Amino acid sequence: MAKAVKFDRLGGPEVLELRDVEIGEPGPGELRIRVEAIGLNRAEVMFRDGTYFYQPDFPSGLGYEAAGVVEAVGHGVEGFSVGDTIGVVPAFLLTDYATYGDHVLVPAAATVHRPASVSPEQAAAVWMAYLTAYGALVENGRTRPGDHVLITAASSSVGLAAIQTALHIGAVPIATTRTADKKQRLLDAGAAHVVVDGEDLPSRLKEITGGTGVRTAFDPVAGPGVEAIAEGIAAGGHLIVYGALDPRTTPLPNAQSFPALTTSTYTLFEITTDSRRLARGVAFVNAGLTTGSFKPVVDKTFDLTEIAEAHRYMESNAQVGKIVVTV
Incomplete structure (x- = not known):
């Protein structure tokens, strides 16, 4: 069993609930990861309240970004092994995958290796x-x-x-x-x-x-x-x-x-669903992280059990930088 954030109706942060879910094994082209940190995005607030450019299927999950460790590798996946530290990039619909949880399935095509010098909190603040x-x-x-x-x-x-x-x-x-x-x-x-x-x-x-x-x-x-x-x-x-x-x-x-x-x-x-453009983008960003030109700004962190409070804080517009949820 795993913990995942779910919601059954459109609305404010109060609709978000942390539930027990069965996670299972990764399918072809998928990875199962142990999540260490999650980056929050304005798109997820809009998806939750029904103002995003597509609508949720209930019960719905949330989350485009995460940093974590590979736990299992699905059939046909190359370039990833159990124990690899990774980041998840927004390259899927929230009706198909979601990262708000402690263990999640994600497409390998939406996953990148995380430089050793980058912490989970920083990695969760990078890709979007x-x-x-x-x-x-x-x-x-x-x-x-x-x-x-x-x-x-x-x-x-x-x-x-x-x-x-x-x-x-x-x-x-x-x-x-x-x-x-x-x-x-x-x-x-x-x-x-x-x-x-x-x-x-x-x-x-x-x-x-x-x-x-x-x-x-x-x-x-x-x-x-x-x-x-x-x-x-x-x-x-x-x-x-x-x-x-x-x-x-x-x-x-x-x-x-x-x-x-x-x-x-x-x-x-336009970038994350084009493998060649994504590869160039990942190389560009990793170079900036390695040289220190890019320094993700984390404004505030919350625990996964505080997900509703994290969404309320994002809606306050008080932040300067990224809101990160730790697991």
Whole structure:
């Protein structure tokens, strides 16, 4: 028997329950892992309350990320052995697999080896954040040294990873935040500049960039605010929208108003479900972890028995960095 977080209806954190479940042996292409730490993501909150882009099948599990140890290897799996320390990357639907538990089955294709220098807590804070930033800024955005990169909602784990990724490339990260009390923490995290809600964003971006605007904007919020972002992007620049935290309609800039601006939406699955792109991303992230360029920021940890409290804390938006659940 194992322990797993389950829920039977949509709702707030109170719907989450820790239950006894039978885990079984891994099937073809699967691994069974003993979980040591779990990284929480905003997507899981949205999946739990019914606002994600697909709906749960009840009873449902949760969890895209984990760090742990391989306990059993399914038929046809190569490159993994019992005892290997690993990380789980978001490369599956939550209706198929879930990582909120002490022992879980995961697809081997969604599993990567964990560098010995990286703790379970750090490993649980890595893959969603850094692969999301890598895919948008490196694979799709082709960010270059010297480019100015706007990172909105930058105190999230993805935002902080994007700051570090921009610096790793040699670009100039400009962060935004809703509250002034997070400004210094973002500067300490490596942001070259921080713009707080209430400031005139296009004017500040033009001021920072000497009038040209940023080359890339990386935004998880969407909604009407993308128009102000677009005004601060340089000719030939890119607006990459990777989330929908604002549920209102998103008026993506049109060709008439912004003729030299390209806009696109982006999801992490573009990277994690393509074996070649994922291999490049894993190599990029592991190199950054090994050299110390990438340092996952863990804001707060909870025990698995405190999963509802962990979700409440995420919904408070008080965190700077990743919320991690230990097992």
